[in-house]
Amino acid sequence: MYIYDDYDHQMLEERITQYRDQTHRYLAGDLSDEQFLPLRLQNGLYIQRLAPMLRVAVPYGLLSSTQLRKLASITRDYDKGYAHLSTRQNIQYNWPELEQTPDLLAELAEVSMHAIQTSGNCIRNTTTDQFAGSAPNEIEDSRPWCVIIRQWSTFHPEFAYLPRKFKIAVCGTEIDQAATQLHDIGLYLQKNEKGEVGFKVLVGGGLGRTPVIGKVIYEFLPWQHLLTYLDAIMRVYNLEGRRDNKYKARIKILVKALGVDVFREKVEAQWQFGKDSQATLTEAEVNRCKSFFTSPEYESLQDEDEAVTTASNSDLLFNNWLDRNVSAHKQSGYSIVTICLKGTGAAPGDITDRQMEFVADLAERYSQSELRITHEQNLTLAEVRIKDLYEIYKACKTESLATPYLGLLNDLVCCPGGDFCSLANAKSIPIAEAIQRRFDDFDRLNEIGDITLNMSGCMNACGHHHVGNIGIIGVDKKGAEFYQVALGGDAGREAKLAKILGPSFSQEEIPDVIEKIIQIYLDERQSDEKFIDAFYRLGIDLFKERVYAEAD
Amino acid sequence: MPKLIKDGALIDDSWRLIEKETSLEEIKPSSDNKLLVPITVWLENKEVLSQHKDNIGIWFDSDESPTLLEEDANSFPVIALNFPVFRDGRAFSYAAILRQQLNYTGDMRAIGDVQKDQASYMLSCGFSSFLVPENSNAEVLLTGFEDFSENYQSTVTKPAPIFRRRS
Numbered sequence: 001m002y003i004y005d006d007y008d009h010q011m012l013e014e015r016i017t018q019y020r021d022q023t024h025r026y027l028a029g030d031l032s033d034e035q036f037l038p039l040r041l042q043n044g045l046y047i048q049r050l051a052p053m054l055r056v057a058v059p060y061g062l063l064s065s066t067q068l069r070k071l072a073s074i075t076r077d078y079d080k081g082y083a084h085l086s087t088r089q090n091i092q093y094n095w096p097e098l099e100q101t102p103d104l105l106a107e108l109a110e111v112s113m114h115a116i117q118t119s120g121n122c123i124r125n126t127t128t129d130q131f132a133g134s135a136p137n138e139i140e141d142s143r144p145w146c147v148i149i150r151q152w153s154t155f156h157p158e159f160a161y162l163p164r165k166f167k168i169a170v171c172g173t174e175i176d177q178a179a180t181q182l183h184d185i186g187l188y189l190q191k192n193e194k195g196e197v198g199f200k201v202l203v204g205g206g207l208g209r210t211p212v213i214g215k216v217i218y219e220f221l222p223w224q225h226l227l228t229y230l231d232a233i234m235r236v237y238n239l240e241g242r243r244d245n246k247y248k249a250r251i252k253i254l255v256k257a258l259g260v261d262v263f264r265e266k267v268e269a270q271w272q273f274g275k276d277s278q279a280t281l282t283e284a285e286v287n288r289c290k291s292f293f294t295s296p297e298y299e300s301l302q303d304e305d306e307a308v309t310t311a312s313n314s315d316l317l318f319n320n321w322l323d324r325n326v327s328a329h330k331q332s333g334y335s336i337v338t339i340c341l342k343g344t345g346a347a348p349g350d351i352t353d354r355q356m357e358f359v360a361d362l363a364e365r366y367s368q369s370e371l372r373i374t375h376e377q378n379l380t381l382a383e384v385r386i387k388d389l390y391e392i393y394k395a396c397k398t399e400s401l402a403t404p405y406l407g408l409l410n411d412l413v414c415c416p417g418g419d420f421c422s423l424a425n426a427k428s429i430p431i432a433e434a435i436q437r438r439f440d441d442f443d444r445l446n447e448i449g450d451i452t453l454n455m456s457g458c459m460n461a462c463g464h465h466h467v468g469n470i471g472i473i474g475v476d477k478k479g480a481e482f483y484q485v486a487l488g489g490d491a492g493r494e495a496k497l498a499k500i501l502g503p504s505f506s507q508e509e510i511p512d513v514i515e516k517i518i519q520i521y522l523d524e525r526q527s528d529e530k531f532i533d534a535f536y537r538l539g540i541d542l543f544k545e546r547v548y549a550e551a552d
Numbered sequence: 553m554p555k556l557i558k559d560g561a562l563i564d565d566s567w568r569l570i571e572k573e574t575s576l577e578e579i580k581p582s583s584d585n586k587l588l589v590p591i592t593v594w595l596e597n598k599e600v601l602s603q604h605k606d607n608i609g610i611w612f613d614s615d616e617s618p619t620l621l622e623e624d625a626n627s628f629p630v631i632a633l634n635f636p637v638f639r640d641g642r643a644f645s646y647a648a649i650l651r652q653q654l655n656y657t658g659d660m661r662a663i664g665d666v667q668k669d670q671a672s673y674m675l676s677c678g679f680s681s682f683l684v685p686e687n688s689n690a691e692v693l694l695t696g697f698e699d700f701s702e703n704y705q706s707t708v709t710k711p712a713p714i715f716r717r718r719s
C-alpha cells in the first residue's frame with residue numbers, strides 16, 4: 001500500500017496545526033459559526049443530532065492492520081467503543097468532543113491517516129472497487145491511479161470552495177463494485193489495441209435528490225492527460241455550477257442544463273490551456289505509484305485444497321460461508337474473503353473496537369496485513385490462501401463475524417438515519433433490523449439469491465437507495481415517519497435507477513411489503529433468474545398491483 | 553486608510569475602490585487619483601477612462617470573467633477579484649485564468665471576504681495582494697499565508713507538481 005514520504009507527512013502536520021488554530025479561534029469566539037463551518041467540514045467534522053460526527057478518510061477503502069488497530073484504540077479513547085463504516089469506504093465516529101478533535105487527528109496522523117476533505121464542498125475521498133489488484137480478469141489495477149488522484153485533489157487551492165461536494169470513483173475491474181457511474185466523475189480504466197492505458201470519463205452521475213447516471217464525456221483519455229483533463233472539468237464546474245440553490249449545485253445539474261456536448265466543449269476549451277503543461281503525468285510518477293501496489297510473492301498452489309473440501313463437506317455453515325463470502329482471485333490457490341458486518345441485531349456497518357482489533361490480527365496473519373472497506377459496508381481480505389479458509393472461518397465465528405450473507409437480502413446497505421443523523425426524515429436502522437429478523441434463515445436467503453437492498457433515512461441518499469434492487473427511503477408524512485419503496489436499481493456496469501413502487505408505507509408494514517415483493521419474484525422467476533432480471537422481465541406494474549392489492 | 557497585504561507586509565492601500573453602478577461623473581478620474589473601477593464601468597466608459605490608464609485598475613465580481621478584458625489585461629497595473637463571501641470559490645479559478653491564460657503579470661488583488669483560512673490557497677492561485685477587510689485583524693490575516701509549504705498539484709505559483717520534484 002502507499003507509504004507516506006516526507007512531503008505527505010509534512011503536509012499532514014501543517015494541516016493539523018492549521019486546524020488546531022482554527023478550532024482554537026472558534027472556541028475563543030474569533031471565528032463565527034458560519035466561518036468555522038466549512039473549515040471543520042473539510043476536516044471531516046459534522047455537528048450531528050447528538051454530538052459531532054467525525055469522518056475519517058480511508059483512501060479508496062484500503063487500510064493496514066496497524067491503521068485499523070489505531071482506529072480501534074481511538075474508538076475506545078474518544079468514542080463509545082464502536083465506529084461506523086460508510087458507503088463511501090470511510091470510517092465515522094459518532095461521539096467525539098469538538099475540543100478533542102485536533103488531538104484525535106494528531107493520533108490518526110501517527111499512522112498516516114486524516115479526515116481531510118471527507119466533507120464540505122470540495123473534492124472528496126476517491127473510491128474504487130474493493131477487489132482492485134486481486135480480482136480475476138482485471139483490466140488494470142486502479143489503486144495507483146487513486147493515489148495520483150488523491151494527491152492532486154488534496155488541498156487543491158483552486159477547488160476547495162466548489163458549489164457543492166465532488167466525488168470521483170475509479171474502476172479497473174470487470175465487475176464494477178464501486179458504483180462508478182453514480183459519481184460526479186467516474187473513471188473506467190481501459191486498454192486500447194496497443195495495450196496502452198486510458199480512461200473512459202463519465203461526468204455528472206450522482207444520487208441524492210436528483211439521481212442521474214453519469215454520461216460519457218471522453219471515450220479514451222490517454223493516462224498522461226488524466227490530471228489536466230480533471231482540472232479542466234473542475235474549472236468549468238467551479239465557475240459555472242449553480243451557487244444560488246444547494247439542491248441544484250451538483251455538477252449533474254450543470255451537465256443536464258448545458259447538455260453533455262456543450263459541457264464537453266467547455267471542458268475542451270479549458271483543457272487547451274492545461275494540456276501538456278507540467279501537470280501532465282510522467283511515466284516515472286505512475287511507476288512510483290504502481291510500486292506501492294505490487295502483488296505479494298504468491299506460492300504456487302492449487303485451487304483445490306483437500307482439508308478445506310473435507311471441512312466444507314462436514315461443516316454446513318462453513319460451506320454456506322464459502323459459497324457466499326469467498327470470491328475468486330486472479331491467482332490460483334488464493335481467494336478474496338469478505339467479512340459481512342450485517343449480523344442481525346447490529347446496525348449495518350457498525351464495528352466494535354474489539355472486532356476491529358480482531359480483523360486487524362486476521363489480516364496480519366492471513367492477508368498481507370491489509371484490508372479494505374467495501375461500499376456495501378463490509379470488510380475484505382483480498383490476499384487469502386485457499387488452504388487457510390477454514391481457519392479464518394472458525395476464527396471469525398468466535399467473534400460473531402462469520403455471517404454467511406454476503407450479497408444476500410440481509411446484507412443490506414443502510415445509512416445511520418434518524419438515530420444519529422440530523423438531516424433524517426426517518427429512522428433506518430430499526431427498519432433494517434426488522435427486515436433482517438424476518439428473513440434470518442440462510443436457506444431461505446440463499447433460495448432468494450443475489451439481491452441488493454439499500455436504505456436511506458432521507459433523500460440525501462447516503463444509503464444509495466436509488467441503486468438498490470430494492471430501495472427504501474424515509475419520508476416525512478405530516479410529521480410521521482414513512483417509507484417509500486422503489487425497485488430495479490443497479491449500481492454496476494449496467495447502472496439503473498430504481499423506480500418508485502407507489503404510496504409510502506409505515507414502519508410496521510415494511511417487512512410485509514418486502515416479503516410480498518420477494519414472494520412475487522419467487523412465484524414468477526424462471527429457473528435461476530436473478531431478482532433484478534426477473535423484475536425487468538415482469539415490469540413494475542405487476543409488482544405494484546400485487547403489493548397494493550392485498551393491502552386494500 | 554484601508555490596509556493592504558503585499559509581499560508579506562502590511563501597507564496602506566492607495567487605490568480607491570469604486571462601487572458597482574457608480575457613474576463616471578461621480579468617479580472623477582484624474583492623474584492623482586488611483587481608482588479600482590468595476591469591469592462594467594470600464595467597459596461602458598473605456599474611452600474616457602483610457603486617458604488615465606496608469607491610475608486605473610479593474611475589479612471583477614465573482615460572476616464576471618476577466619476574459620472580458622481580452623488582450624487588454626496587461627495594460628492595468630492592478631486587477632482585483634472579489635470574494636463576495638469566502639465560500640464563493642469562483643475567484644480562485646478566475647485568478648488562475650488571469651495568470652495562465654491572459655498571462656497577466658501585474659498586481660492581482662483579492663478583495664471582499666478575504667480571511668486567513670483561505671489565504672494560502674489565494675497565494676497559490678496567483679494573487680499578489682490582499683485587501684484587509686474592515687473590522688478584520690490584519691495581523692491574524694498575515695499569518696495565514698504560510699499554512700502550507702507545499703502543493704501536491706501544479707499551481708500558478710509552482711507549476712511543477714510535487715511528482716516532478718520528488719527525487
Ligand code: SF4
Nearest residue numbers: 415421424457458462
Ligand atoms: S441519507 Fe439522510 S438520514 Fe441517511 S445519513 Fe444521509 S443525510 Fe442522514
